[in-house]
Amino acid sequence: MRAIAVVGYKKSGKTTLALELAQALRKQGLSVTLVKHSHHGFDEKAETDTARFRESADMVMGFSPGGSFVSWPGERSLAELIPLATTDFLVLEGGKTLGLMPRIIIADDEATAKDLDPDLALAAYGDHALDELMATRDVAGLARIVSKAGFLLPGLDCGGCGRENCRGLAVDIVAGEASVADCKALNNSLRITVGGQPLPANPFVERILRSGILAMLSELKGFAPGPVDIHIE
Structure with a gap:
């Protein structure tokens, strides 16, 4: 999945830009998930930002200390919400401190x-x-621009790419000095999907799972070295 964040301070126009950006991406033929981050909870009355989000995207999610979309009580992190998204693109309104994706900033100075x-x-x-x-x-x-340059990192901060955290890799990707392929959690020899969505694993976990699975399979009659595919319903 590709992603972009729209960041700015209160009353800067983040909601309007996120809505318009989502609509413009849909005109390109992309399905879009809109995610709204709030520190104050969500007002679901008619004519509110939340109601406008629902009218402008294929899927809408939100997280806040007072409650979250998808009928979950309490706050959920973005990492927990993302696996529910089944669209081509994610537009996040807010999330100034998140370093998992590139951003469009709104600032007057x-x-x-x-x-x-x-x-x-x-x-x-x-x-x-x-x-x-x-x-x-x-x-x-x-x-x-964002349809080509948008990306989303897993946020594991595992260091497998050689950077201190995912933000470090994201900065290098935006600068053109790296690519998403440098993320070892997304690009390793063990690939797992759950419900069609990739499940990233840091290099340490990947090695444990890979070695354990191969060790168990090696005890089965007929096992031979080579690529292994396991499908679980």
Whole structure:
């Protein structure tokens, strides 16, 4: 799955941009999951942001201390919600501290932009360039950029890629100095999917599972070295 975050401070226009970006991606033929992050819970009355999200996407999820979408009580992390998404693309409104995906930032000045982690930004939404970051109000253009450059890392912070955490790899991907293929949790010799969704495993867990499975299979009559496929309903 590919992903983009829309980050900015309160009343900056994050919701409107996330909605318009989701709609523009759908016009490209992509199915979209919209995720809204809130520190204050969710108001589900008509004409609220949450109601507008439901009208503008193929799937909507949200997480907050006061409750979460998908009928879960209490807060759930984004990592717990993502496996439920069955779409091509995920648009996250909010999530300033998450370093799992690139972002579009909304800021009126350089100081604000620096607080929004511009090293993860593909572009800024606005009228004036921020430092070396391109700024535009062309949502269709932004959709074309993120449809090609969007990505989502697993957030395991395992260090298998040689960086301290997933944010370090994400920054290098945005800078063009790495790719998602460098994520060892997503690209190793053991690939697991649950319900059609990839289940990432850090290199240590991958080695344990791989060695254990091969050791058990080696005790079965007819076993021979080679690629192994196991399917569990």
